[in-house]
């Protein structure tokens with residue numbers, strides 16, 4: 001792998017909570033345009049890695065370079081501005097707000113929030129709003145043309161599959177270089193999960209340079225959408241390779257799949 005292909009490079013990333021080592025000396029690389037599957041049993045440190053990388057938790061040790069920049073000491077806002085966006089395991093939406101408003105929450109780095117602009121430059125504000133609206137709508141259309149016609153409806157009226165789509169759009173609207181998806185299938189049926197994964201593959205077709213790390217327990221999803229996978233157990237990386245490599249690895253079968 002040439003250095004310029006590497007978007008994210010983590011070395012020895014460690015996170016301790018008191019005596020518990022939730023993430024233990026993790027080395028990981030993600031190439032530009034790659035989809036990395038992040039696997040491991042419950043409590044193995046996957047979400048902790050997302051929280052450390054996105055500045056929610058401090059690094060206890062180690063470092064991460066993203067697009068050539070050391071982001072180990074960045075705040076959550078600085079990580080977002082550098083180009084990493086994420087979704088959360090539990091759906092986090094403002095249910096009474098419209099689909100469009102929920103997506104715009106994710107776009108504040110591109111919005112002009114100046115009081116003078118918003119109060120006195122009404123024409124420029126209206127043009128800006130129109131442009132943002134169309135941009136959000138185009139993005140939603142990649143997921144579902146039907147949803148793109150319902151931009152002003154309150155999110156509380158949408159089923160879980162659509163809420164997950166909207167959450168991913170909220171992350172994508174900031175045009176990140178790296179998207180972190182934390183168990184996007186949580187709370188969905190098998191069929192809905194497969195539809196959502198089809199959507200993620202469409203996103204990839206539209207933005208081939210986007211890299212994705214996805215945490216997911218549904219193995220068929222990992223098989224379908226990932227370029228390679230890394231497996232954690234008790235905070236340590238125990239295996240890395242293609243989906244086939246990791247599912248055939250004896251350590252992974254024992255730790256994750258419960259097969260000896």
Ligand SMILES: Nc1ncnc2c1ncn2[C@@H]1O[C@H](COP(=O)(O)OP(=O)(O)OP(=O)(O)O)[C@@H](O)[C@H]1O
Nearest residue numbers: 017020022040041042043044045046047048049089
């Ligand atoms: N804020 C915290 N304070 C203390 N311990 C924590 C904290 N966050 C996570 N942990 C612990 O760190 C370990 C790793 O948790 P984490 O949520 O990262 O696992 P996970 O692999 O994402 O699990 P799951 O698949 O269930 O979401 C667990 O033992 C968890 O209890």
